[in-house]
Amino acid sequence: MGTTQLETAPEPKYWHLKTVLSDALDSEFAVGEILPNERELAARFGVARATLRQALEQLELEGRLQRRRGVGTTVAPPRMGVAVGDSAHGRPGTAADGWQPVDADEAVPPTAVARLLGTAAGETVQVVRRIRKTHGQPVAAELLYVPVESVPGLSVPEGLPGAARARLVLRELEDLRPDGQDQAVELGSARADDAKQLDRLPGAPVLVVTTRYFAGGRTAAVAVATYRADTCRLTFGDNGAAEAVPAVLAG
Amino acid sequence: MGTTQLETAPEPKYWHLKTVLSDALDSEFAVGEILPNERELAARFGVARATLRQALEQLELEGRLQRRRGVGTTVAPPRMGVAVGDSAHGRPGTAADGWQPVDADEAVPPTAVARLLGTAAGETVQVVRRIRKTHGQPVAAELLYVPVESVPGLSVPEGLPGAARARLVLRELEDLRPDGQDQAVELGSARADDAKQLDRLPGAPVLVVTTRYFAGGRTAAVAVATYRADTCRLTFGDNGAAEAVPAVLAG
DNA sequence: CAGTGGTCTAGACCACTTT
DNA sequence: AAGTGGTCTAGACCACTGT
Numbered sequence: 383m384g385t386t387q388l389e390t391a392p393e394p395k396y397w398h399l400k401t402v403l404s405d406a407l408d409s410e411f412a413v414g415e416i417l418p419n420e421r422e423l424a425a426r427f428g429v430a431r432a433t434l435r436q437a438l439e440q441l442e443l444e445g446r447l448q449r450r451r452g453v454g455t456t457v458a459p460p461r462m463g464v465a466v467g468d469s470a471h472g473r474p475g476t477a478a479d480g481w482q483p484v485d486a487d488e489a490v491p492p493t494a495v496a497r498l499l500g501t502a503a504g505e506t507v508q509v510v511r512r513i514r515k516t517h518g519q520p521v522a523a524e525l526l527y528v529p530v531e532s533v534p535g536l537s538v539p540e541g542l543p544g545a546a547r548a549r550l551v552l553r554e555l556e557d558l559r560p561d562g563q564d565q566a567v568e569l570g571s572a573r574a575d576d577a578k579q580l581d582r583l584p585g586a587p588v589l590v591v592t593t594r595y596f597a598g599g600r601t602a603a604v605a606v607a608t609y610r611a612d613t614c615r616l617t618f619g620d621n622g623a624a625e626a627v628p629a630v631l632a633g
Numbered sequence: 634m635g636t637t638q639l640e641t642a643p644e645p646k647y648w649h650l651k652t653v654l655s656d657a658l659d660s661e662f663a664v665g666e667i668l669p670n671e672r673e674l675a676a677r678f679g680v681a682r683a684t685l686r687q688a689l690e691q692l693e694l695e696g697r698l699q700r701r702r703g704v705g706t707t708v709a710p711p712r713m714g715v716a717v718g719d720s721a722h723g724r725p726g727t728a729a730d731g732w733q734p735v736d737a738d739e740a741v742p743p744t745a746v747a748r749l750l751g752t753a754a755g756e757t758v759q760v761v762r763r764i765r766k767t768h769g770q771p772v773a774a775e776l777l778y779v780p781v782e783s784v785p786g787l788s789v790p791e792g793l794p795g796a797a798r799a800r801l802v803l804r805e806l807e808d809l810r811p812d813g814q815d816q817a818v819e820l821g822s823a824r825a826d827d828a829k830q831l832d833r834l835p836g837a838p839v840l841v842v843t844t845r846y847f848a849g850g851r852t853a854a855v856a857v858a859t860y861r862a863d864t865c866r867l868t869f870g871d872n873g874a875a876e877a878v879p880a881v882l883a884g
Numbered sequence: 885c886a887g888t889g890g891t892c893t894a895g896a897c898c899a900c901t902t903t
Numbered sequence: 904a905a906g907t908g909g910t911c912t913a914g915a916c917c918a919c920t921g922t
Contacts, residue, residue: 394891397835419907430893440822440836451908452901461819467718467869565869567818568712569838569862571691584648585691587820611820618718618816618869645910670888681912702889703920
């Protein structure tokens with residue numbers, strides 16, 4: 383007879399662990415509850431800590447868990463629906479939908495952005511930093527690149543503090559009333575500066591939303607927004623039913 | 634004087650490694666080129682293999698590298714722009730834009746999907762499996778859930794092979810001409826079956842696109858599509874300039 | 885078959901938060 | 904100071920791909 387186990391399909395330990403933990407989260411834990419620490423969990427399941435961590439990482443990636451150094455691992459709430467496709471929200475400069483201006487500067491954009499803007503290499507543009515909060519939590523950090531040609535009337539007083547300067551550029555851009563936009567979403571990892579604003583560690587998974595704003599047949603501005611992938615579900619709606627959709631399976 | 638190094642900011646080794654490798658990829662490697670193997674690279678940089686792998690994982694997550702077991706690590710081409718927001722593409726049933734029907738069945742949807750559809754718990758729906766290819770490569774696997782109420786005229790002959798049955802449901806659905814849709818994007822990890830169709834390992838990072846199709850004030854169908862996060866950049870465009878946008882920084 | 889990436893272990897130390 | 908998650912090591916073996 384030989385080996386009895388046919389079709390054994392050697393599932394990795396961390397994968398099996400993940401499903402076990404996932405089921406346990408559904409049935410035995412409430413949102414916000416703290417799990418036993420990693421060493422304890424590893425011992426309980428009879429695996430090395432690294433293996434246990436591999437399972438936890440996956441669950442965190444799927445938005446099921448939240449881990450904070452020095453604190454512990456907690457059960458994460460369902461992901462927030464965040465509207466990004468809605469033109470009303472998307473237009474830069476429209477105030478108070480969770481976006482807060484942080485800073486502004488004149489700088490040379492990354493080459494990829496410069497290519498989108500159609501500016502020459504080395505040419506400086508206005509760079510506005512914004513942060514977006516939902517339910518008090520930071521969900522996105524954005525860099526908005528505006529060529530000076532797009533805001534010809536702009537004059538920035540010397541010594542103006544950053545947030546005020548940012549508001550000034552945004553207000554100016556609002557008058558432009560862009561007539562179209564274009565968005566792309568891809569997976570990335572948080573740069574150190576973005577990570578700090580999003581209250582995450584560098585390298586944390588983020589959804590990078592690149593938006594092109596068109597005005598008068600030109601690309602008037604480009605925004606690169608990095609959303610926390612663990613806590614956010616980006617919604618693109620004909621109708622803004624953001625909160626209605628629950629987190630989806632696919633784990 | 635004490636320690637000379639102030640503001641040392643102890644950057645993790647794998648993080649520093651990642652930037653070093655990233656720069657090397659830009660300057661010294663061509664797309665498709667194979668890197669030295671992991672043991673060799675780890676030795677060259679004087680780190681443990683696990684640490685080297687942590688850096689490679691990040692680069693793979695960002696779409697810079699592609700790793701295949703038994704083969705090696707290669708430099709990945711820029712991400713493909715894949716249109717998902719365009720209604721013309723998005724409508725289920727419109728043929729031949731890269732989508733290929735695979736199979737169809739009658740089954741009970743996951744509870745999250747049932748909630749979106751507004752069907753009773755335990756109620757069966759038509760489930761169509763599709764796969765999307767671009768440039769010959771699989772980029773997405775989709776499950777399309779269609780309540781029987783949405784396609785009242787449907788009659789499925791017994792013993793019809795899967796792909797034909799799928800085409801039948803899609804054709805029926807096409808007649809419905811849904812009048813609106815609603816999309817959400819979130820990060821997930823590939824289930825075993827999706828992973829196989831996407832030619833990836835289970836757990837690989839994917840972008841999960843949930844689409845609701847509306848017809849006559851009801852939710853006529855729900856599609857859950859999982860896109861390969863490493864190779865795809867999802868585009869939501871007023872104009873379909875999918876290929877024009879290069880991959881973005883944010884690494 | 886040899887060579888590759890994928891999994892796993894049993895430790896150690898570090899950075900951070902809370903008490 | 905104690906406890907947490909984050910980083911790192913040096914090894915081992917496994918699963919898969921090519922020849």
